[in-house]
Amino acid sequence: MSPLLPQDLADGLEDLPSLPAVVMELLGSIEQEDLDIAVLARKVSLDAALTAKTLRLANSSAFGLQVKVTTIQQAMTFLGFETTRNLITAAAMTGCFPSGRCPGFSDKAFWRHSIATAACARVLARRVRFNGDYAFTAGLLHDIGRLVLVSRFPEHYGAVLARRAQDDDALLAAERATIGLDHVAAGVALAEHWNFSDTMRHAIAWHHEPEQPGAGSLATIVHVANAVAHALDLAGEEDELAPAVSSVAWNALGLAEEAWLHVFRETELQFEEMAAILMD
Secondary structure (H helix, E strand, C coil): CCCCCHHHHHHHHCCCCCCCHHHHHHHCCCCCCCCCHHHHHHHHHCCHHHHHHHHHHHCCHHHCCCCCCCCHHHHHHHHCHHHHHHHHHHHHHCCCCCCCCCCCCCHHHHHHHHHHHHHHHHHHHHHCCCCHHHHHHHHHHCCHHHHHHHHHCHHHHHHHHHHHHHHCCCHHHHHHHHHCCCHHHHHHHHHHHCCCCHHHHHHHHHCCCCCCCCCCHHHHHHHHHHHHHHHCCCCCCCCCCCCCCCHHHHHHHCCCHHHHHHHHHHHHHHHHHHHHHHCC
């Protein structure tokens, strides 16, 4: 099987499913301050399925609202714009990509892991006084490049999974050796194609190498959250292994042992409810 070239990846992006236009607008707005929130709320409300899933998330115990919200505008009022935007993104992303295209790849396990990483990243962010909304979205999207490869090049990615199962390679190593590209490169390409913010692109680009100069705090949080999600085995994959954790990233969070126990417990509690809603 011939390796994929960067141009193959670029061409493949054009054939991916499109997110709703309002979600693209939201993803590109993370670092903008001059937004008309009421207009965005009305746009989202035109998509009934997206609205329903977003409101179920907003009313879940993970977000602790004392009142039940019944409109996107109410969600933005009580949860804040950033939190609501990220719930909308999560609701749209989990239903966007086609499933069942690649033998050996479990779409269900992929999304369970992504949601678990998002939940853990949000919990960690609160602990270290980082923006929990950024962390949630970055955690959800950190491996989105895998879906790019699975959706556009299922035979190639099937070969990656077969190699990994046979040789017990780390995923990145198996991807590079088999197809010449990895899911990080695919994720960054998609982030640029879909006009994600620089904040989100950097988190996707460096979540395996958070100690690199310029990687940023968000990459550190997602890196550790990814490892915690694997260690807790929330994806439900057979023989799931926790990846090595960067000591630089782990120490940068500065959490004591007791705090980590709380992180693990909070992650498990939030994950179950979020997964039930997003994967409905």
